[in-house]
Amino acid sequence: MKKLLIMLNVPRQQFDEILPDWEIIYPEKESFTPDKLIKKVADVDAIVTVYGNILSNEVIDAAPQLKMIANFGAGYDNIDMEHVTKRGIVVTNSPDPVTEPTAELAMGLMIGTARRMGEMNTILKNKEELQWGVMRNLSTTLVGKQLGIIGMGAIGKALARRAVASGMSVVYHNRKQVGADEEQQLNVTYISQEELLKTSDVVSLNMPLTAETKGMIGKAQLQLMKPSAFLINTARGPVVDEQALIEALENKYIAGAGLDVFENEPTIPDALRELPNVFLMPHLGTATHETRGEMSALVALNIKTFFEGMVPPNQVS
Incomplete structure (x- = not known):
């Protein structure tokens, strides 16, 4: 038995239905403690991150039988890809279910920030x-207004459709x-990043977070x-220099920001919490009941197929 x-x-139902012949180890609470995790992976064939x-x-090396890491989410920057490649471990992600809800939240942040919804709600x-x-x-x-999208993957395209339907022009x-x-x-319309930043009303x-995009x-x-x-970030926190963003907001170089991700999650600087022109969400881009179930199903399917x-x-390695 694998x-x-x-x-x-x-969500567990999808794993139990798609992998009925597997022994599946779930955390008793929200997650495993580091010590328990090391002990539990000793004879596993696959890990869902x-x-x-x-x-x-350290955890990867404590699992000599490990053949696959299936990531619950579109990004896989939480895994040392060079290390797992040397080990010959296959890595998958689960991008498709996250596309529409993340674009939906980005659109919500755009509206909420521009229309000062968070600020007014807090005051009232x-x-x-x-x-x-x-x-x-x-x-x-x-x-x-002009929306400038940096990163025209599936989520960027889904956001572009929403923005155009809302009466905006879109460059990327x-x-x-x-x-x-x-x-x-x-x-x-495709333009340079410099021109996009100079001309867009919303960026x-x-x-994805990579060595090239970190701090870009x-x-x-x-x-x-x-x-x-306004600056909107539903990508990854480290693509933005957070201190530079705080200074830009405090000095009114830009009008505001809508943020779902942060540089050192779950820590959020007090300055961002206190600025009235910042709309904050706790990394909820994919956090819907429907999406979580779809993600579990896709992760389980990746494992079953492999x-x-x-x-x-969705193999990425």
């Missing part, structure tokens, strides 16, 4: 003094320009943006 360890508490949670090389709920009036508490409409920058037919279908970050939005990039522009001798649909 043995699978799932590092964190995720969860985005944002590091699978250490805390019963702080708020003056009402025709020319008070004004915000920014997105209709007619990507490592590789998408095809002309798809650009026409999405109604998007949305939708790239820093002081110089933020100072290129319009003073009236151990039946076929290439998994």
Whole structure:
């Protein structure tokens, strides 16, 4: 009987249905303690990791029979890919279910930040003094504004469709320009990253975290943006220099930010918590009941496919 360890508490029904002949080790609580994890992986064939949670090389090396790591999430920056490649371990991710909900949240952050929804909600709920009036508490409409998307993968494309439907124009920058037919279908225009930052009313970050993208939005990039522009990040926290972002917000180099991810999660700097022009979410891009179940099913399918001798649909190694 094959043995699978799932590092964190995720929906179980899909694993039990798709892998009925497997011995599956679930955490008793939210996750395993480091000591327990080391002991539990000694004879496992596969491990399910969860985005944002590091699978250490120490744990990997404590699992001599390990043949596969299936990541619950689109990113796999929580795994030392060089190390597992040397071990000959196959790695998969689960990108498809995360596309629409992440784009949905990015659109929500855009609206919430531009229309000051978080700020107004906090004031009203805390019963702080708020003056009402025709020319008070004004915000920014997105209709007619330019959205600049950095990272035109599946999530970027899903966000572009939403933005165009909301009356925005969309430009993008990507490592590789998408095809002309798809650009026409999405109604998007490819421009340089510098031009995108200079001209966009909203900049949305939708790239993976890699050595090349880490810290790619820093002081110089933020100072290129319009003073009236908003920065939205649903990618990964470390793609932004968080201290540079705080300084840009405090000095009003940009108008505001909507953030679902942070540089050192779950730690969020007090400055970001206290700034009224920042809309914060606790990494909830994929956090819907429906999406979590779909992710479990896809992770289980990747495992089933691999151990039946076929290439998994989402192999990344």
